[in-house]
Amino acid sequence: MSDQLHEALEMLRESGVRITPQRHAVLEFLIQSEKHPTADDIYKALEGKFPNMSVATVYNNLRVFREIGLVRELTYGDSSSRFDCNTSDHYHVICDKCGKIVDFHYPSLEEVESIAEQITGFDVSHHRMEVYGTCDSCKPVTSH
Amino acid sequence: MSDQLHEALEMLRESGVRITPQRHAVLEFLIQSEKHPTADDIYKALEGKFPNMSVATVYNNLRVFREIGLVRELTYGDSSSRFDCNTSDHYHVICDKCGKIVDFHYPSLEEVESIAEQITGFDVSHHRMEVYGTCDSCKPVTSH
DNA sequence: TAAACTATTTATAAAGATTATAATGTAATA
DNA sequence: TATTACATTATAATCTTTATAAATAGTTTA
Secondary structure, eight states, X not given: OOHHHXXXXXXXXXXXXXXXXXXXXXXXXXXXXXXXXXXXHHHHHTTTTOTTOOHHHHHHHHXXXXXXXXXXXXXXXSSSOEEEOOOSSOEEEEETTTOOEEEEOOOOOHHHHHHHHHHHOOEEEEEEEEEEEEOGGGSOOOOO | OOHHHHHHHXXXXXXXXXXXXXHHXXXXXXXXXXXXXXXXXXXXXXXXXXXXXXXXXXXXXXXXHHHHTSOEEEOOSSSSOEEEOOOSSOEEEEETTTOOXXXXXXXXXXHHHHHHHHHHOXXXXXXXXXXXXXXXXXXXXXOO
């Protein structure tokens, strides 16, 4: 079992949240997934193991995880939210063509936050940023 | 009639798009609106003038405007898209409490784009960024 | 101008994602 | 064990957006 899963389970315990088989499975899938799955991705992936599991269970658990701070919900232009359990600071690069999402580390844009505070008078709490483009596999092949 | 509306109508003409009364009204509302309305906001705002107008018309026209490049569609965490006809480069600061959206000018983060290109191998086309926090009217009153 | 064609609107249905509800099941506690 | 609280399931409901088909209006062409 990965360290990350261990830590996550510990966080659940500390929050007084029961660790049910379904909850464990959703969490495990999220952590081992390199992608950033949608609720439906998770639901489909666990269909084999839990044939009777309800979509509502997936959504409920994702909400619990989000409230505890275990996962981040990513809302892009497309219809459904994606879930990311990598809570370390990072940004995402998203392919316009195939929707692939790649993590991308960059020093946090703290200056933007403080300038926004000065200009707008908001108490700034956080920001989000994504970069869009065409990934390697979607680039047109150059002809010679 | 505002210059911006004039320009927008000109762009529609050049694109060979008919300027119907409904289309004109949607565009006018978008331009005069300081907010960043949802499709439903627009629909409700024009109910008086066009009692028979269909929601589909609002969506259709917003799609047309977007395709021409007259408006930007903003997708945040909440359920529905918002539409912004300010096409000049700017970012948004969003209030976590009341949802207010304030425009905010900041030099474009071109460095981020080029670094993302180098790290990920994507052909980067654009990026998005929003800053979140609490606006002035939603700040708790400090007690002395 | 009349006919033909095209774009647009309307009304409605359908799709898709998410949330709410109620009943059932399961674990924790006294 | 009885009680309570939490979770899951199944299902319905909600909400946003898109699709479809019919009706309408505008444009083009003969």
